[in-house]
Amino acid sequence: MASFLQYLVYGLQLGSVYALLALGYTMVYGIVGMINTAHGDFLMIGALGTYFIAKLFDSVSIDGTYPMLAVGCIILIAMVMTGGIAVGVEAIAYRPLRNKPRMIALITAVGVSMFLTNFPRALPFIGPNPRPFPTLFTPKTFTVLGASITSTQIIMIILAAVTMLALDRLVAKTKMGAQMRAVSMDKDAASLMGINIDKVISITFFIGGALAAVSGICYASVYPQVEVYMGSWLGNMSFVSAVLGGIGDIRGAMLGGFILGIAQIFATAINSTFGYAVGFIILIVILLVKPAGIMGKVTIEKV
Amino acid sequence: MKKFLRILCLALGVILAVSVCACGSSEKEGSVETIKIGLAFPMSGMAAMAGKYSTHGADVLKEELGGKITVGDKEYPIEFVVMDTEGLEEKTANVYQKLIEEEKVIAIAGPDSSKCMLAAAPIAQNAKCPAITSFGTNTAVTEVGDYIFRACFIDPFQGAVAAAYCDEQGHKTACIMFNNADAYSVGLKDAFIENYKGEVLAIEEYSGSDVKDYNVQLTKLAAQNPDVLLLPNLNVELGLQIQQARTAGLNCQIVCGDSADTPDVAKVAGPAIEGVAYVSAFSAESTDEAAKKFVDAYVKLYPDELPNSNAELTYEAAKMIVWAIQNAKTLDRAGVRDALASIDGLELPSGKMTMDPETRNPIKGGIIMQYDADGVTHFVSTVNP
Numbered sequence: 001m002a003s004f005l006q007y008l009v010y011g012l013q014l015g016s017v018y019a020l021l022a023l024g025y026t027m028v029y030g031i032v033g034m035i036n037t038a039h040g041d042f043l044m045i046g047a048l049g050t051y052f053i054a055k056l057f058d059s060v061s062i063d064g065t066y067p068m069l070a071v072g073c074i075i076l077i078a079m080v081m082t083g084g085i086a087v088g089v090e091a092i093a094y095r096p097l098r099n100k101p102r103m104i105a106l107i108t109a110v111g112v113s114m115f116l117t118n119f120p121r122a123l124p125f126i127g128p129n130p131r132p133f134p135t136l137f138t139p140k141t142f143t144v145l146g147a148s149i150t151s152t153q154i155i156m157i158i159l160a161a162v163t164m165l166a167l168d169r170l171v172a173k174t175k176m177g178a179q180m181r182a183v184s185m186d187k188d189a190a191s192l193m194g195i196n197i198d199k200v201i202s203i204t205f206f207i208g209g210a211l212a213a214v215s216g217i218c219y220a221s222v223y224p225q226v227e228v229y230m231g232s233w234l235g236n237m238s239f240v241s242a243v244l245g246g247i248g249d250i251r252g253a254m255l256g257g258f259i260l261g262i263a264q265i266f267a268t269a270i271n272s273t274f275g276y277a278v279g280f281i282i283l284i285v286i287l288l289v290k291p292a293g294i295m296g297k298v299t300i301e302k303v
Numbered sequence: 304m305k306k307f308l309r310i311l312c313l314a315l316g317v318i319l320a321v322s323v324c325a326c327g328s329s330e331k332e333g334s335v336e337t338i339k340i341g342l343a344f345p346m347s348g349m350a351a352m353a354g355k356y357s358t359h360g361a362d363v364l365k366e367e368l369g370g371k372i373t374v375g376d377k378e379y380p381i382e383f384v385v386m387d388t389e390g391l392e393e394k395t396a397n398v399y400q401k402l403i404e405e406e407k408v409i410a411i412a413g414p415d416s417s418k419c420m421l422a423a424a425p426i427a428q429n430a431k432c433p434a435i436t437s438f439g440t441n442t443a444v445t446e447v448g449d450y451i452f453r454a455c456f457i458d459p460f461q462g463a464v465a466a467a468y469c470d471e472q473g474h475k476t477a478c479i480m481f482n483n484a485d486a487y488s489v490g491l492k493d494a495f496i497e498n499y500k501g502e503v504l505a506i507e508e509y510s511g512s513d514v515k516d517y518n519v520q521l522t523k524l525a526a527q528n529p530d531v532l533l534l535p536n537l538n539v540e541l542g543l544q545i546q547q548a549r550t551a552g553l554n555c556q557i558v559c560g561d562s563a564d565t566p567d568v569a570k571v572a573g574p575a576i577e578g579v580a581y582v583s584a585f586s587a588e589s590t591d592e593a594a595k596k597f598v599d600a601y602v603k604l605y606p607d608e609l610p611n612s613n614a615e616l617t618y619e620a621a622k623m624i625v626w627a628i629q630n631a632k633t634l635d636r637a638g639v640r641d642a643l644a645s646i647d648g649l650e651l652p653s654g655k656m657t658m659d660p661e662t663r664n665p666i667k668g669g670i671i672m673q674y675d676a677d678g679v680t681h682f683v684s685t686v687n688p
Contacts, residue, residue, distance in 0.1 A: 003522060003523075003526065006522055007519060010518045010519060010522075130539050131567070132542065132567060132570035132571040133571075141550075148550070148552075150550075223543055224542075224546070224571055224573075225539070225543055225571050233514070265518070265519055268516075268519040269519045272507055272508050272520055273510055275514075276510060276511075276514060
């Protein structure tokens with residue numbers, strides 16, 4: 001029982017990273033209708049960026065730990081920076097191709113992903129070597145029914161849930177959300193209704209990038225090592241999460257993330273090598289059984 | 304005019320011929336008596352630092368010998384010929400060619416890297432000139448042929464050193480978590496299991512460095528409550544593993560391979576690094592008699608630095624050659640080769656060394672280093688498996 005609970009904690013920890021990343025993935029797909037394979041690399045930029053921003057704040061740190069205010073500033077700057085980069089990527093690489101066939105946007109996204117991985121790698125002050133991530137949160141360990149859980153893990157799980165709810169409300173209730181839904185339904189008609197499509201899509205990418213930065217910080221806080229390749233595997237996993245939950249659906253992304261994280265941990269507990277494959281097995285099964293995902297609605301494509 | 308040119312040519316020809324004769328004769332006179340040992344190390348380029356330490360290590364032996372070597376009852380002048388490999392494969396091959404053909408060295412020590420040694424070893428093998436790599440850990444190096452030796456131990460051997468250390472410490476039970484997609488990791492694990500006298504309770508594995516979550520495996524191992532946990536893994540993975548092992552409740556001794564010898568491991572692991580032990584080739588802090596003697600001699604020559612593994616292994620490689628020259632049945636390359644292969648219990652700074660005549664890999668002691676709470680490493684003991 002204790003080990004079951006412990007595995008569940010690890011599963012939720014991993015799942016919350018997947019969920020936060022999948023939220024951005026699914027939002028971009030839902031509103032712009034493209035699969036942004038570079039989304040995992042936004043996570044990497046967020047985490048690496050945090051590493052460098054934290055260095056700038058070095059003077060206020062005491063024994064390697066930062067005061068709460070500084071941590072808030074660091075996270076905020078990293079979010080804005082990553083969001084800005086996401087907007088820039090959209091404006092430079094995706095916007096000119098918006099009215100081209102979807103396949104072209106997908107191929108561009110693969111290229112952008114490679115660029116975002118390899119460009120920092122080529123920069124001498126970043127390079128390919130992994131770096132130790134600074135301690136932003138000092139974890140306190142609690143023991144619940146024989147399973148240990150740290151404050152960082154609790155923060156992550158709650159953060160994922162709160163972000164999901166906030167995004168869901170944003171899309172469902174606000175004026176901006178209404179514009180997003182309109183753009184997602186029909187870009188041309190939305191444009192005729194006076195909606196600034198470029199602005200809506202930019203905001204979508206900004207939110208996606210900022211969320212990727214948060215998930216990067218969460219991930220690096222529990223696995224304190226950052227490197228330029230960290231985004232690719234996590235990007236794949238969050239894509240699986242988004243598809244599992246129903247790509248385009250915000251609640252689905254969150255659900256998919258947690259299901260995948262827990263499945264991966266329990267599969268590892270059965271056989272450690274099997275744990276890595278389980279994500280892709282789930283992807284194949286879901287595509288065969290329910291291609292629209294758990295929460296996804298089947299849409300009829302009108303030709 | 305034509306006649307003048309002809310005379311000029313003739314005159315030049317004569318001068319050339321005379322000078323060649325002169326050179327030849329002087330070289331011949333020298334080579335009868337002087338024994339030359341070649342040293343091929345990167346003195347410039349990316350690996351120049353390693354080359355600097357390597358040659359400094361050889362300088363200690365040079366100082367020890369004082370320019371002469373006694374073979375039987377005869378005394379010969381000895382010379383170390385140092386050449387720069389720049390850390391490049393093709394340069395190393397050229398250097399080997401030059402040392403063997405022009406300098407007529409009796410044996411070569413170096414280079415330190417496996418890739419350079421792999422490029423140069425076939426040349427030494429074809430010329431039947433014994434060569435010892437100081438730090439080429441790749442198993443393929445000595446498989447080139449029977450004239451190629453190494454001074455360092457190969458990676459899997461660290462597993463044997465770790466096992467001997469655990470036995471010495473009285474650790475009865477062990478658990479292992481290893482990377483099943485990496486040859487270094489698998490080799491260390493196999494050698495550990497083969498040599499460990501205690502009981503291996505459980506083995507967990509993972510594949511590759513993509514996934515950074517080892518919590519499940521470590522939680523399962525923690526349930527076994529072992530005396531020691533072996534993590535024979537890569538440095539990019541170790542920091543996280545050590546940290547997660549401590550969080551999972553594995554409070555036993557953790558032992559790693561030499562990949563743990565990077566400051567980043569300690570930085571990532573944080574306070575969890577305290578007490579983590581790892582296998583290494585050499586430490587300047589060693590309390591062993593021969594090691595102390597070497598360190599003292601080194602510091603006397605170079606007061607501003609402490610010898611590292613490069614320096615020590617080069618010293619050992621050169622020392623092996625000197626021993627082989629003194630104990631060779633015939634004073635030529637083949638004789639030195641046979642003597643190298645027959646080394647048994649030679650006293651070296653890293654402990655007693657015996658050459659395995661089949662694989663030409665040394666069987667020798669390793670040392671155990673340990674991290675303290677601040678992430679600083681300290682010498683613990685010398686282990687002879």
